[in-house]
Amino acid sequence: MVRTPLTPEERERGERLGRLLREARGGRSMTEVAAEAGISAETLRKIETGRAPTPAFFTVAALVRALGLSMDDLAQGCVLVDV
Secondary structure, eight states: OOOOOOOHHHHHHHHHHHHHHHHHHTTSOHHHHHHHHTSOHHHHHHHHHTSSSSOOHHHHHHHHHHHTOOHHHHHHHHSOOOO
16 A cells, blocks of 8 residues: 655644644653553654654544543644644
8 A cells, every 4th residue: 555645734733743742741751651552652752753643543542541631632732823
């Protein structure tokens, strides 16, 4: 299967998602949060660095739960706002 290349907007949204998750993780280790979410630390690393800009919904839902965020918080943090 060949993936369609991401648009610049999709890449930017992935980078914003990564920043939001990294900030929410705070001082907790990547390994700790990944284990609580039931994903690998490498998957979390890829999401946080924007190398996996479109993670699966259930992966995001597990991370939101592990970080004590709501899906609304996450959605608001990832929306591009024109100023």
